Amino acid sequence: MYSDRALVIGAGFAGLLAARVLAESYGDVVLVERDAISPDTGYRAGTPQACHPHALLARGAEALETLFPRLGEEMEDAGAVRADLGSDFLIRGPSGWAPRDYLGLSVLSMTRVMIERIIRGRVLRLPNVSLVDCVAVDGLLHDRGTVTGVHGRRGDRPFADYADLVVDASGRDSKLVSWLAEFGVHCPAPMIVNGHVTFTSRLYEVNRDLKLDWKTAFEITHAPDARRGGSVSTVDGDQWFLTLFGADGDAAPTDDDGFLDYATTLHCQDIAEIIKTATPVSKIYQAGNLRSRWNRFHQVPNWPRGLLALGDSVMSLNPVHGQGLTLAALNCTTLRTLLQEHDLSSEPLVFQRAIARTAKIPWTSATTSDLGWSARKLPLGTRLLRWYTGRAFEGVPGNRRVYHAFIRVSQMLDHPAALFRPAVLFRVLLGRTLSGRRPRATER
Template sequence: MAAMYSDRALVIGAGFAGLLAARVLSESYGDVVLVERDRITPDTGYRAGTPQASHPHALLARGADALETLFPRLGAELEDAGAIRADLGSDFLIRAPSGWAPRDYLGLSVLSTTRVMLERTIRRRVLSLTNVSLVDGVTIDGLLHDRGTVTGVHGRHDDRPFTDYADLVVDTSGRDGKLVSWLAELGVHCPAPMIVNGHLSLTSRLYEVNRDLKLDWKTAFEVTRAPDVRRGGSVSTVDGNQWFVTLFGADGDAAPTDDDGFLDYATTLRCHDIAEIIKTATPVSKIYQAGNLRSRWNRFHQVPDWPRGLLALGDSVVSLNPVHGHGLTLAALYCLDLRTLLQEHDLAKEPLVFQRAVARTARTPWRSATTADLGWSTRKPSLSTRLLRWYTDRAFAALPGNRQVYRAFIRVSHLVDHPATLFRPAVLFRVLRGKALSGRHPRATEP
């Protein structure tokens, strides 16, 4: 159990990362306040601050385990509310560029739900904590500071000046946050961020499940892959009775946002179930699109004069291309790091200890996401990136017909195993030998 400092912590942003941070801080601080720009209640659904909620969100297997650690029985609560549990082997239909992936039972599952349901369920739990409070409708304009220490925030609340003080300020304001400029106002200058633009797009729509369609999967996924496979898509069953359909575009391609164009784009995919759903199911939302998706890393761990009293986590530090589905999982892992380090350090006085932990946790997902996206870039990658991409291309080619390669690939993709496991002799041999199969998609096997 973390030591109780009986001090005050302030979290900028009451989104997914902010809620998790508040949950952890509540164990170590007597008073935790969430400061949020949007107007929200425990039951708020879609809101302006999370436009990405109109697209599917992947919670990787390791992320689900992390959330269960922070919120015991969260998975069961989500299932009771309609989330769908799916085995990553038998319940997934995956089309790789070289063919269909095996569908053997893996014993590794994920929960399929919307961002709205997930965040709302967690928000209710966090706001029920007796030492956590919420101030909404606040626009933060900057940080308060005193001799190298952040002491609070200032901004506007209902068009009135707003000031709040805390012993620790945690920024979780997201990929559009202004922490870099706030720090510059204090005379603290950050290195230029690392940016990799994947030139990818997401175009999404929700549909009511059509019970007349007899499908033997819970999630279908067709993968884009540089340099030739520019189109892909996915369908996931969410919240009990809805399908979340998303069409991917790479290298500047994007699905149209009108009904006919959306369907026509889907018919170009090899996973014909996606087009069949669009054709026969009833839409329950408009079509949403997000484009020019990129990854960005603000290297706060390299700022030698990083102020005391300030931490940053979530997308305000590392925002990965959402196509790859790392965001929610990374936020959960950062908060497990936060919980561990609060037991060993006074992070208000040693904030770089935490920022360096964030960098370590983000390193592998960053490498994975950007290696894939650099395939669409005109920028020449490093030798190590070219070698890694060459090997992952071979692994993709070997997925059809290679159950052991697929199992290893999925466990690494979901951050359960280290990428080094892909180089174990049994996997390495099959990857280098490679054998791509095609034809009709495989049927699921039982455990």
């Protein structure tokens, strides 16, 4: 089906991917963006999390390759760092170090700025895609149950644009719920789980004098005892992206001395050594109150025609779990598939229900972990899942089979049921271990 005009609110990661897909079915696709966009755009107000690490999981990378062939090669050419999830990752869990065997399964490390810049370049080279920036969208235009466009302001002038299909990809700060309420469409209250996690991040120049045998180091927070953690990844060729995590009300200070002191309390002292010896190339950024929210648009019976929502405007997950970019990519591959069979401007709930089904597993995974910090009594199913996950974490050090199963599930390559396969289940319940290569790291 080839329609006339589609409009996407938001030219961030999800919006760019949506525009790429819509360009196959619509003659004219317009991205409407609040921020000023230029070829060298860096950090911007519309993506406040860009000051912190962004993980593109293995499944997300596969989805992107279907939309942008050879994208991984282009990102590597621009400086993204490819790392094997086994041998190049140094991971410390609550009970010790994970095995470091070569898995043959790799991911790319890069900043949010880099990945957006490369994808934006690809999308805006499409002949039927255009970008209008510096637009503050204030609401939706509608007519008798059909969304027909958006209105707002561009600078000091009124702005309005019309389309056959409007896609909200405006992210965590989406105002879609209130826009819908203005013309009588009311959504269920969102599901919200507060992860009680704070990120404190800084970029450093890679110090070549430090002889480190990993590309990413990660120390995990885990309820109820491991309240502090951290990560550092080699990104964009010659930088380290270093983040300190604090859970259950803990948070790293944002002054130089406090930032270092906090890092010295971690088991992985390579993180503190980087802070001591490497040259900072950014200030220290902090983001708190990191929660997960699910707007259940798929349950709105009078959802208007001509409107879709995807990405963080539907489900925004606590970024400590690293699932957001991948879930947005999966939303857009679903959009591509459904556009081949449906007129989604007339049947928008077909799409909203499809992405809700995709969202169930990452939602359960992220919130089950975060609910460990909750003081209230959890449902029996959640308690059992947390017990089994905790038992599996205890078995990770030296146990290749359990660790590899965790990796594949965490990268969204396997269903969580893989953690209950007999070969894994027996090792978790009986405590059997298979020794792997010992990690190399400086530990306090």
